[in-house]
Amino acid sequence: MSETRPLDLTGDVGLLTAALVDVESVSGGEKALADAIETALAPLAHLTVVRDGEAVVARTDLGHAERVVVAGHIDTVPLAGNLPSRVEGDLLYGCGTSDMKSGVAVALKLAAALPSPARDVTYVFYDCEEIEAARNGLGRLARTRPELLAGDFAVLMEPTGGEIEGGCQGTLRAEVAARGKRSHSARSWYGVNAIHAVAPVLERLNSYRAREPVVDGLAYHEGLNAVGITGGVAGNVIPDECVVTVNYRFAPDRSLEEAQRHVREVFDGYEVRFTDGAPGARPGLTHPVAAAFARAVGGTPRAKLGWTDVSLFARLGVPAVNYGPGDPNLAHQADEHVALGAIAACERNMLAWLGAP
Template sequence: MPVPAPPLDLSADLVTLTRALCDMPSPSSHEKPLADAIEAVLTPLPHLEVLRDGDAIVARTRLGRPARVVVAGHIDTVPVADNLPTRLVGEGLHAEIWGRGTVDMKGGVAVQLALAARLTEPARDVTWVFYDHEEVAAELNGLGRVAREHPEWLEGDFAVLCEPTSAGIEGGCNGTLRVEVRVPGVAAHSARSWTGTNAIHGAGEVLRRLEAYEPAAVEVDGLVYREGLNAVGIRGGIATNVIPDECVVTVNYRFAPSRSLAEAEEHVREVFAGYEVVVTDAAAGARPGLDDPTAADFVEAVLAQTGGAPAPKYGWTDVARFASLGMPAVNFGPGDPVLAHKDDERCPAWQLQACHDALGAWLS
């Protein structure tokens, strides 16, 4: 039986709240204690209606405002790597919280929870979403499940996903396509190798094409997205005395959101013309959508406090799910995305505060 999580204190400072969230381990498929704790702390708040599907919690205001914003974050993490409980290095806003989930993305969840409790009369109605299973296979994703089974819970005019962006705004996201490029051979005893055809040797041409490939940088709605085509795995052979009759190279294509899934697949098949190409996973990207009036208002308000300029999101995120619902969405949260999933994951306190203050001011 899962051990009940200790109660959360939404009146605590952001550093304390982030550490409390992180110190409740919630690797994918083990989110229930944390989901229970979030539900328990939000349900008594009179200004919120709290809904639940599995380990996804939705809390929303119903004030009749002319616009509704969805603010979402996932509560699962990748497995712990001897980096919990959290530890605090430094003091004040210069402090850093070290530990699993501080960046991806319980720092963002802490910002959500603090604002959900504080903003009793926001200028826009707000739907706060805390969902499960983001770090695993797409078909398990809690946000996707809610979109399929309760689409009305996610209705809104604009969405903010609190993925780590170092407290900057990152618009849209690249799409991702994973394929297996299969190289055939003929099995034989390795003592009589000339009677067979070595599939692993034949994979050299696949690797040469990847080595020679020049990825594009594509401008989409004013942001430049960097693409990438890379081998991420290779397998072949069944025994050390058998010439392998098949070698499979797994390739990941990260493509600009101006391409459709069909166009991305067509491009990969062109690169590997002459080989069998099998698609094993695919997710469309999301255009920035920063020309939407609500998005433009958000960008202006946030950047007035944080400075800088919007940037592209190179990795795939759940903004693509909001885009598929016809809703413009941006990534905005504390933590350096380069540190996500790393053993030395850590989040600066000043970024927690900056995201809290900027998002809170805009919603107010």
């Protein structure tokens, strides 16, 4: 691997985004980028820099009454032939441009440009967001160094198209199992076909009416869907088990336990096994510092239809929102890209907020 060039935190934010993109950082392989970020931040006298694994935390300590957290993950999904980055017109193409190295670039620019922000700021650049939750770097910090994430308000710089997205949905996955009895398919009447027995499960999903609750002024849209089905033993065997895997995306007015109870009710009469789950987070827009952020950024806040790490901040008692320059619909695509003008606009808005009393 070629040597990583030093990051220039004083130049154009679009060029900085391109430099970040060109340092490959697929989940689990973030060391080179974490090293470059730490090296760029360490000389800044107004910041205290802490390294935790492949996460880098930088903090001001000016004694302000308020502290805000600005966070972004530095990992990406696996490459799809989309490195190195390239520019076409106003668009920067490359793996992680939208999700979320453009947001990371904005945060790094803020860290360098604001030696005396109007609020104390903690900048968090963390690893392993794109893979299983057990390896999530922000989750690791929440478990082992929660004091580093303390604050009155947090901005997670996930791609939102430059609009505030409040809170996030919760998510869970469950296996809904039907049991049968094996037999030879030539004498099927001696068995009970488990694949046939899941037909009512699919019918319940087809007829399911998802809730669209309004939570703290923002409209959420839930979803309960089959995302996989497994069953079958051999081409001449009546199967004795069939499992439908379902994913429930639920609004933050329900706890994870309430969401699990709801799924059990929907599939009453079937065996339900929960395999994964994470609670949502209510919109973090009621705190005065959040209101100041909304005024500086402008636009109309909307609900986050998906799960993000604002949920982790919510569990720490820190209200948080999602806000970043990328388009979330382009995340993980081979032609992932971000508008250079959108990155610059995000930087201006964040500077106006953090620099204003």
